[in-house]
Amino acid sequence: MGIIERIKEIEAEMARTQKNKATEYHLGQLKAKIAKLRTQLLEPPKGSSGAGDGFEVTKFGHGRVALIGFPSVGKSTLLTMLTGTHSEAASYEFTTLTCIPGIIHYNDTKIQLLDLPGIIEGASEGKGRGRQVIAVSKSSDIVLMVLDASKSEGHRQILTKELEAVGLRLNKKPPRIYFKKKKTGGISFNSTLPLTHVDEKLCYQILHEYKIHNAEVLFREDATVDDLIDVIEGNRKYMKCIYVYNKIDVIGIDDVDKLARQPNSVVISCNLKLNFDRLLAKMWEEMGLVRVYTKPQGQQPDFTDPVVLSTDRGGCMVEDFCNHIHRNLIKDVKYVLVWGTSARHLPQHCGLGHALHDEDMVQIVKRKEKEEGGRGRFKSHSTDPARISDREKKAPLKT
Numbered sequence: 490m491g492i493i494e495r496i497k498e499i500e501a502e503m504a505r506t507q508k509n510k511a512t513e514y515h516l517g518q519l520k521a522k523i524a525k526l527r528t529q530l531l532e533p534p535k536g537s538s539g540a541g542d543g544f545e546v547t548k549f550g551h552g553r554v555a556l557i558g559f560p561s562v563g564k565s566t567l568l569t570m571l572t573g574t575h576s577e578a579a580s581y582e583f584t585t586l587t588c589i590p591g592i593i594h595y596n597d598t599k600i601q602l603l604d605l606p607g608i609i610e611g612a613s614e615g616k617g618r619g620r621q622v623i624a625v626s627k628s629s630d631i632v633l634m635v636l637d638a639s640k641s642e643g644h645r646q647i648l649t650k651e652l653e654a655v656g657l658r659l660n661k662k663p664p665r666i667y668f669k670k671k672k673t674g675g676i677s678f679n680s681t682l683p684l685t686h687v688d689e690k691l692c693y694q695i696l697h698e699y700k701i702h703n704a705e706v707l708f709r710e711d712a713t714v715d716d717l718i719d720v721i722e723g724n725r726k727y728m729k730c731i732y733v734y735n736k737i738d739v740i741g742i743d744d745v746d747k748l749a750r751q752p753n754s755v756v757i758s759c760n761l762k763l764n765f766d767r768l769l770a771k772m773w774e775e776m777g778l779v780r781v782y783t784k785p786q787g788q789q790p791d792f793t794d795p796v797v798l799s800t801d802r803g804g805c806m807v808e809d810f811c812n813h814i815h816r817n818l819i820k821d822v823k824y825v826l827v828w829g830t831s832a833r834h835l836p837q838h839c840g841l842g843h844a845l846h847d848e849d850m851v852q853i854v855k856r857k858e859k860e861e862g863g864r865g866r867f868k869s870h871s872t873d874p875a876r877i878s879d880r881e882k883k884a885p886l887k888t
């Protein structure tokens with residue numbers, strides 16, 4: 490029997506099983522079995538190179554956003570409108586057959602937007618081009634789930650289920666469960682609060698299913714069996730997702746209002762070019778990018794060319810900023826001056842561990858050459874930017 494058939498069989502058994510206190514251990518075990526099979530399903534088939542299907546698009550810009558949705562919801566129309574890159578749009582389904590990248594210029598940053606083929610129910614099990622589409626979505630920083638506002642609300646749930654089946658978790662935080670496999674000592678099960686979904690016996694059973702007999706488990710929240718399985722599997726990807734309801738030109742204002750009030754949702758119309766600014770603002774907000782402007786001594790920074798940092802990728806400390814400019818810069822940095830909302834006073838003298846905010850301005854003050862030799866009498870603790878060496882004045886920093 491193939492993996493998919495086995496999943497289907499267990500799902501059928503779960504559907505037959507009544508949910509109550511007596512069956513919860515058995516159901517938990519079945520959930521773990523399914524999770525293990527789905528992980529197997531994600532492993533590339535033996536002997537495949539995995540290359541050459543036209544879906545590998547080089548990353549470009551400061552972030553990557555994937556357009557995911559059923560066929561003909563308007564993904565390609567949206568890509569063309571937001572990026573100017575033409576992607577074929579038509580009234581028939583599966584117009585787009587590959588991954589088409591475009592660039593959004595927003596807030597002096599460049600965001601790569603990816604148009605993708607439509608996916609359908611069963612995509613996670615390999616229907617259509619589902620597997621490739623999902624692989625590309627996993628490589629992006631956030632997902633825009635494009636939905637047809639005139640179609641069933643159920644589409645959002647179906648797509649979410651498909652993405653969950655391959656380990657994507659949308660708009661969720663990783664469960665607060667500490668889990669560590671050990672070599673010996675059995676299972677130690679603890680929690681910092683009363684648990685209502687999982688008890689020691691259930692946890693043992695799930696771990697047993699994974700053939701784990703020595704481990705430390707600490708629940709820091711009232712998590713579910715599914716959360717526990719996610720933590721044990723350890724391969725989940727937690728991503729932000731914006732639900733984009735397109736084609737609001739064909740529905741009534743009351744329905745538009747209802748959709749617009751849902752969490753993480755933006756309503757748009759490509760036909761009427763409606764609400765793109767709101768969509769872009771929301772996208773920007775969710776990406777959490779931090780623009781930092783380099784201020785050369787005695788000059789204004791170049792406000793069109795920020796260093797772009799991200800908490801998810803690499804971090805937003807002064808250290809990350811310096812590494813971004815040059816790999817070897819860090820050892821020459823004496824301190825930095827920071828202007829902006831992260832600074833308590835303007836400018837603030839900060840060390841490498843200072844966390845920068847979006848639109849901060851930074852001036853790097855380097856060590857003097859004499860200091861580098863460690864000769865104490867030349868060490869200056871002055872923080873007066875006016876006393877920076879001539880060498881530094883002559884060589885303004887480049888970003």
Ligand SMILES: Nc1nc2c(ncn2[C@@H]2O[C@H](COP(=O)(O)OP(=O)(O)OP(=O)(O)O)[C@@H](O)[C@H]2O)c(=O)[nH]1
Nearest residue numbers: 560561562563564565566579583584585607759760
């Ligand atoms: N009424 C209306 N129709 C739209 C809107 N946006 C797109 N469409 C139409 O919807 C149809 C599908 O658009 P596409 O951009 O091809 O959709 P897609 O999601 O890329 O489709 P696939 O590539 O086949 O998955 C086209 O006929 C578009 O003209 C809109 O805002 N309102």
Ligand SMILES: [K+]
Nearest residue numbers: 561579581584
């Ligand atoms: K289409």
Ligand SMILES: [Mg+2]
Nearest residue numbers: 564565584585
């Ligand atoms: Mg398309």
